[in-house]
Amino acid sequence: xxxxxxxxxxxxxxxxxxxxxxxxxxxxxxxxxxxxxxxxxxxxxxxxxxxxxxxxxxxxxxxxxxxxxxxxxxxxxxxxxxxxxxxxxxxxxxxxxxxxxxxxxxxxxxxxxxxxxxxxxxxxxxxxxxxxxxxxxxxxxxxxxxxxxxxxxxxxxxxxxxxxxxxxxxxxxxxxxxxxxxxxxxxxxxxxxxxxxxxxxxxxxxxxxxxxxxxxxxxxxxxxxxxxxxxxxxxxxxxxxxxxxxxxxxxxxxxxxxxxxxxxxxxxxxxxxxxxxxxxxxxxxxxxxxxxxxxxxxxxxxxxxxxxxxxxxxxxxxxxxx
Amino acid sequence: xxxxxxxxxxxxxxxxxxxxxxxxxxxxxxxxxxxxxxxxxxxxxxxxxxxxxxxxxxxxxxxxxxxxxxxxxxxxxxxxxxxxxxxxxxxxxxxxxxxxxxxxxxxxxxxxxxxxxxxxxxxxxxxxxxxxxxxxxxxxxxxxxxxxxxxxxxxxxxxxxxxxxxxxxxxxxxxxxxxxxxxxxxxxxxxxxxxxxxxxxxxxxxxxxxxxxxxxxxxxxxxxxxxxxxxxxxxxxxxxxxxxxxxxxxxxxxxxxxxxxxxxxxxxxxxxxxxxxxxxxxxxxxxxxxxxxxxxxxxxxxxxxxxxxxxxxxxxxxxxxxxxxxxxxxxxxxxxxxxxxxxxxxxxxxxxxxxxxxxxxxx
Numbered sequence: 001x002x003x004x005x006x007x008x009x010x011x012x013x014x015x016x017x018x019x020x021x022x023x024x025x026x027x028x029x030x031x032x033x034x035x036x037x038x039x040x041x042x043x044x045x046x047x048x049x050x051x052x053x054x055x056x057x058x059x060x061x062x063x064x065x066x067x068x069x070x071x072x073x074x075x076x077x078x079x080x081x082x083x084x085x086x087x088x089x090x091x092x093x094x095x096x097x098x099x100x101x102x103x104x105x106x107x108x109x110x111x112x113x114x115x116x117x118x119x120x121x122x123x124x125x126x127x128x129x130x131x132x133x134x135x136x137x138x139x140x141x142x143x144x145x146x147x148x149x150x151x152x153x154x155x156x157x158x159x160x161x162x163x164x165x166x167x168x169x170x171x172x173x174x175x176x177x178x179x180x181x182x183x184x185x186x187x188x189x190x191x192x193x194x195x196x197x198x199x200x201x202x203x204x205x206x207x208x209x210x211x212x213x214x215x216x217x218x219x220x221x222x223x224x225x226x227x228x229x230x231x232x233x234x235x236x237x238x239x240x241x242x243x244x245x246x247x248x249x250x251x252x253x254x255x256x257x258x259x260x261x262x263x264x265x266x267x268x269x270x271x272x273x274x275x276x277x278x279x280x281x282x283x284x285x286x287x288x289x290x291x292x293x294x295x296x297x298x299x300x301x302x303x304x305x306x307x308x309x310x311x312x313x314x315x316x317x318x319x320x321x322x
Numbered sequence: 323x324x325x326x327x328x329x330x331x332x333x334x335x336x337x338x339x340x341x342x343x344x345x346x347x348x349x350x351x352x353x354x355x356x357x358x359x360x361x362x363x364x365x366x367x368x369x370x371x372x373x374x375x376x377x378x379x380x381x382x383x384x385x386x387x388x389x390x391x392x393x394x395x396x397x398x399x400x401x402x403x404x405x406x407x408x409x410x411x412x413x414x415x416x417x418x419x420x421x422x423x424x425x426x427x428x429x430x431x432x433x434x435x436x437x438x439x440x441x442x443x444x445x446x447x448x449x450x451x452x453x454x455x456x457x458x459x460x461x462x463x464x465x466x467x468x469x470x471x472x473x474x475x476x477x478x479x480x481x482x483x484x485x486x487x488x489x490x491x492x493x494x495x496x497x498x499x500x501x502x503x504x505x506x507x508x509x510x511x512x513x514x515x516x517x518x519x520x521x522x523x524x525x526x527x528x529x530x531x532x533x534x535x536x537x538x539x540x541x542x543x544x545x546x547x548x549x550x551x552x553x554x555x556x557x558x559x560x561x562x563x564x565x566x567x568x569x570x571x572x573x574x575x576x577x578x579x580x581x582x583x584x585x586x587x588x589x590x591x592x593x594x595x596x597x598x599x600x601x602x603x604x605x606x607x608x609x610x611x612x613x614x615x616x617x618x619x620x621x622x623x624x625x626x627x628x629x630x631x632x633x634x635x636x637x638x639x640x641x642x643x644x645x646x647x648x649x650x651x652x653x654x655x656x657x658x659x660x661x662x663x664x665x666x667x668x669x670x671x672x673x674x675x676x677x678x679x680x681x682x683x684x685x
Contacts, residue, residue: 038463082664086671091402091463093664095610099656104350106649109355117647240467247461285483291475294468298450301460 005275007147009031009268014152016227017264018160019044019218019235023242024249024256025170026214032174032251033207034187034313039079040215041239042101046160047072047219049105052119052230053112055126057234061224064126066221069216075101076212084204098239106232119223119230128157128225147292159217166214166258171253183207187311190318200318213241237294242296251311261301266293324331326594326673336615336622338669340629347654356646364643365636375635377521379509381593383631384523385410387530388585390616390623391537392578397618398541399574400554405451405466406582407606408473409444412591414585415480416443418597422485424502427587429525429556433504436530436591437584444583445576447473452575456568461591462575474600481599494598504592524592533581534620540577541620550574582606604652608634611655614663 023040030037050071055064075097082093106117113120133154140150174180182203186193190200222238223230245263249255269276270289277284326335348358369379389406396403402410416439426432451465475510481493490496508517517523531556541547553560553570561567590597608630615629616622633654641648661669 069407078660082660082668086665086668088664088667090664092610092614092659095404096656096660096664099607099652099659101656103649103652103654103656107350107647107653109353109645110649116518117649234540237467240464243461244464244468247464287475287479287482290478291472298454298460298465298468298472301465302454302458304535 003144004147005283007151007169009265009275011152011155012267012268012271013261014156014160015261015264016267018156018163019221019226019238020242020245020260020263021163021257022159022166022214022218022221023239024245024260025253026211026218027243027246028249028251028253028256029183029214030205030211031246031314032311033183033188033204034190034316034318035079035204035208036090036094036315037079037208037211038091038243039075039097039101039239040094040211040218040242041237042094042098042224043072043212043215044073044219044235044239045052045098045105045233046075046101048223049109049119049219049230049232051216051220052122052223053109053223055122056113056120059124061122061125061126061128064224065217065220068220069115069213072216073209073212074220076208076215080205080208083317084208087319090315092316094297096156102233105230109230109232117232119145122224122228126224127228128159128221130155130157131161157221158171159221159225162217163221167253167257170256174253179206184311187313190313194318194320200320203265204318218242241293241297244301247310248300250309263293263297266296326677330673330677331670332617334673335666335669336617338673339666340615340658342661342665342669343654343657346657347650350653351646351650354646355448356644361640361644361646363627364639368639368643369632369635373517374519374521377517377519377523378635378638379628379631380507380523380587381521381631382634383627384527384530384588385585385602385605386608386612386627386630386634387624388581388588389536389606390664391533391620392581392606392611393613394579394618394620395537395541395550395615396574396578397613398547398554399550399570400557401455401571401574401578402463403448403466403575403578403582404463404610405448405469405579405606406609407602407604408466408470409447409479409579409582410585410602410606411473411600412447413440413444413586414597414601416435416440417478417590418485418498421498421502422495423589425499429502429504432502433525433587433591435531436502436587440583440586441580442583444586445580448575448579448582449572452572452579454520455575456571459590467499467660470606477597478599481597485597492598494662495596498591498595502591503595504587506592522593524588526588526592529584529587531624533584533636534624538620541594546573582609608655611659613664615658 015207023044027037027040047068051064051068054067055061060314079093079097082088083090109119110117136150136154139146183196186200186203194200222234241263248259270292351358351361369375378456392406393403417436420436420439451462451469454460454465456461485495486493487496504524506521507513508520547567549570553565590601612623612626615626637648637651640646
């Protein structure tokens, strides 16, 4: 494997890690506030369909993005009602929303476009365009650093850069703001937060709303940047892989970045049978490559996580004392 | 909040949850510009209006009983097995390997052997996530989901590269030998009076009924069942009482995987008579809805499986005769899980309010 191939693989790593990173940060806000969210997958799928459909109808990718965020937030609100207000089982609620999204997306896309549950292919202004970072062309010929800057870091859509910037932003909100302190507290010891006169329910809804926005970005990225349009089940388990990454990251923002880059790398490898065969020295069946990201996810969860301690109040509905 | 009377909790809560799911489904049908009354009509006629329709409804219900029991038994140990889909697919592989291995003389022998194969493969597929949960603390929900994706890739590999007969184009195994063909309900004396045309429902339905009884006996009439339920209620208490968590997690998940795998004798051996891609068609996931709707009791699972059998057959009829996509089934499935599993507290609050409203008059 030469340097150019490595740059190519890392480039697609970054491309494939973007939705994982956004979804992982989404899960981070929710779970840090004590709300488990298995439904990242469904929210992404819903957002992908909504953004793909609206972008196709209006020709504007930004309207598509807005629609994606709204759709994702609707599901997040439903999850909030079930798990915060009515103190239901958060895992089951998440699973239910995933099925709901899986069915509804096909029904709506079929009703709107009649193309077997897909949205029409997007191009031009209906898709996020690749941005060229400043001086990318000028420095391309510099050895090593030139290709890293010009081919690896430059040339992604704006959502990738938003996702990368969301990491320090999340870290800042979580560790440097009053809201972040309260959010973390509500995931560890909601009774203490309640005693301090701060609304547990309000904070948790706020966290779930942020989850909705970030999943909306992740889903919109799937349909309008990574692919050109929505296809049924296009998220293909990414919401669950993001959850695995969140555990691997031990619920920390910078950890989320590295974990999702690792899982993105696995997905990038699965797309390059030639490289895998070159390194492994044997012919690898396509289906093994398809399964590779999932197998590696299990391996990472099984062997390398170490002690991952989830937020203490995670998954438990808060019952105010009366 | 007042406690609801027992019968209301057992009967009314699921019924009202179901009603809510049905109303929302009707709204979804309206929203995509179709007529919900006509849709219901097509579903009832297609699934329940003739013995032929019933044959399909019972066929689907058979699969859902197995996967519903699989989820139920795991739920009793507080484990959420979302991997029924993958375990059932692997069960199908087990069935195929057994059926193709020997020229089986009679279907009874073949059924016994294939059931063993299905249960073994299903259990094996559940074993790894179970071990990882028990020993390494990996979250079983995430590992079983990953194993669903890995299972479907594995099946594709087996069908394309290993089991496909030479010269055949589509990725599937060869047809099973005639000695493995299970009698369908129209060939069984007694049932044949009702079912006059060939239906896919087969003798596996009776196996599924037996499985319901066995699971009930296991959970409520044996020491192991008691340990499983005690562990599910409170792990620290179970540990204190000398129950080994590792053993309970492993046994429960192996049983769960075996039950999920067993559904394959219905669809792979009883119906398609060869293993094809995605043979389970989501039945593993339906098990979640069936278990929740059936309140984690084998008898409830049986009723819920019949309901979902109706929904599945009816949904297929919708796909045939109307322009409502077949995916409506997944929407209804999601709604049922949402209302019975996550919003049950809302239904209880509402009922509690109703009962409080009524009781002063009675007093």
